[in-house]
Amino acid sequence: QFLCCICLDVFTDPVTTPCGHNFCKNCINEHWNSNDQYLCPMCKETFYTRPELHINTFISEMVSQFRQGAQQKASSSSSEQQAAKPEVPCDVCTGTKLQALKSCLVCLTSYCETHLEPHLTMSGLKRHHLMDPVENLEDRMCMKHDKPLELFCKTDQTCVCMLCSVLDHKTHEFVPLKEEYEGKKAELGKTEAEIQEMIQKRRLKIQEIKHSVVLSEEAADREKAEGVQVFTALKESVERSLNELIETIEEKQRTTEKQAEDFIKELEQEISELKKRSSEVEKLSHSEDHLHLLQSFPSLKAAPPTKDWTEVSVCLPYEGTVVKAVAQLEETLSEQMKKLFAEAELKRVQQYAVDMTLDPDTANPKLILSADVKQVYCGDVKKNLPDNPERFSVFPGVLGKQSLSSGRFYFEVQVKEKTNWALGVAKESINRKGQITVSPRYGYWTIWLRNGNEYKALDDPSVRLSLKSQPQKVGLFVDYEERLVSFYDVDAAALIYSFTGCSFTEKLYPFFSPWLNDGGENSALLIICPVNPTA
Incomplete structure (x- = not known):
């Protein structure tokens, strides 16, 4: 840590x-x-x-x-x-043995400070090889020649004495033990460094994995919240459609009942009239007055005028009601799901928002930038500015200050009240002098508005865009690794267009063009806005 x-x-x-x-x-x-x-x-x-x-x-x-x-x-x-560290006793001391100070590889004896004195003063003994006291000095002697192991045979990778080097190993390569020791010690140091580096890399990997888990938890919480929001909206839509269906059926039932009541009332009225006529006919038929029967007969001969009820019926108005309602619901849900998914997608890309500013060194001399380098429009007078390589000389364009060579970024631009504009991203190596062609082939991925109502994605070939409403604020999202450039209508939370499979091989810069002033008709500003995530 x-x-x-x-x-x-x-x-x-x-x-x-x-x-x-x-x-x-x-x-x-x-x-x-x-x-x-x-x-x-x-x-x-x-x-x-x-x-x-x-x-x-x-x-x-x-x-x-x-x-x-x-x-x-x-x-x-x-x-x-x-x-x-083990205490090595002096081999010379008698009685109580003192701790040895040095061991002699020639004498194969360990000496305390007192008995070491001859090796420090006598010329013959000064040439002996002294070392820190060790036990089992016989292990440092050649078992075959009874000589100290002073050399290292690189051919056989073993320690040998002087006689071994001239007898048994005479054609082999030798180095002093100390030299081989230093080399092996350096290798051990390198191995230790490599092991420590491997440990550190694994510690970093643990931190990376833990961080990924935290990011995953945050993403899961966001997805769950968005899922609840989407499915709650869909559920409410289904319930609303069900209520509308029930209300429609009940209204049709009320209409049917009213129609039936009217028919029954009319029929009962006719029955009443017919009963009255039947009574009159029956009474006349029993009359003994010859004159009265003959005088009344013409008026009672025929039945009273009535309606022809043969083709009259009460229709059942429910056939296809559910099918139509389900079809309507499907269409509504489809539109609603598109809208909800678009809002969720916009909300997702908005988390990559950056604080974007304009780069004055790239601005065409006619463009006028605000003090906070977040607003631009085209003036009528060409300013006297240095014609540096980064500057657009003819095309009314300007690049963003912030670049992208990996990862993602997102920003939003207000285009309200403008009749002409262009937005997108461009490669660092684009041509900025003279007349230029704005298309992916030349390093530009842009959309534009012309004449107040003509929207196009300047792809290869260009694509005319049919938009339901005119965007007032455009969001631009770039995913370098996915080779994706997407444009959004922020207020409508709708995707305008996406360039996919883009050939990104170098830095990308945001590209802005407020276009020409057109005598004041296109004088509104292009404004880089703060990003407020959609609700």
Whole structure:
């Protein structure tokens, strides 16, 4: 936890980046000084302005305590090793044997300080090989020639004596034991460094995996929240459609009942009239008055006028009602799902919002930029500006200050009240002089508006866009690794167009064109807006 992933050592002046990772102050500054982008070495998050770093006092104090603890532990370990070092007795002492100070590989004897004196003063003994006292000196002698093991045979990878080198190993390659020792010690140091590096890489991988789990949990929470929102809206839509269906059926039933009541009432009225006529006919038929029957007969001969009920019926108005309702619901849900998914997609890309500004060094001399370099429009007068290689000389364009060579970014631009404009991204190597062609073939991925109502995606070939409404604010999203450039109508939460399979091989810069002023008809500003995530 206290190791810097850049220098692989304990933190010195630890600082914390905005993404929450810690580094030595000098390490992260040197890392950013040597790179074009300000990336976190741990999670690769891009900072479009260089973060101002301050020493993390909490971690600094923790590191200080760790260093003290490590030093105490090392000191204690060293003392334990000294204490565990075996005491070698002097081979010459009689009675109580003193601790040996040195061992002689020639004499195969260990000497205390007193008995070592001759080896330090007598010329013949001075040439003997002395070393720190060790036990079992006979193990350091050649078993065959009874001579000290002073050489290392590189051919057989074994320790040998002088006689071995001229007898048994005379054609082999030899080096002194000390030389081979230094070489092997250096190899062990390299192996230890490699092992420590492997340990550190695995610690970093653990941190990376843990960080991925945290990001996964956050993403899962977002997805669950969006899922609840989407399915709740769909559920409400289904319930609303069901209520409308029931109300429609009940209304039809009421209409049917009313129609039946009217028919019955009319029939009952006719029955009443017919009964009355039947009574009159029956009464006349029993009359004995010859004159009266003959005079009344013409008027009672025929039945009273009535309606022809043969083709009259009460229809059942429900056939196909559910089918029609389901079809309507399917259409409604489809539109609603598209809208909800578009809102969710827009909300997803908005999390990659960056603080975008315009680059004055690239602006056409007719363009006028605001003081905060977030607004631009085209004036009528060409300013006298240096014709540097980055500047658009004829085309009324300007690039963004922030570039992208990996990862994702998103920003929004207000295009309200403009009749002509162009937005997109462009390669760093685009032609900026003279008349230019804006298309992917020449390093541009853009959409534009012409004459107030003609929208096009300047693809190869260009694509005319049919939009339900005129965008007032356009969102632009780029995914470098996915080779994707997408444009959104922010207010409608709708996708306008996507360039896919783009050939990104270098830095990308946002591209803006407010187009010409057109005598004041197109004088409205292009404005880079703060991103407010959709609800």
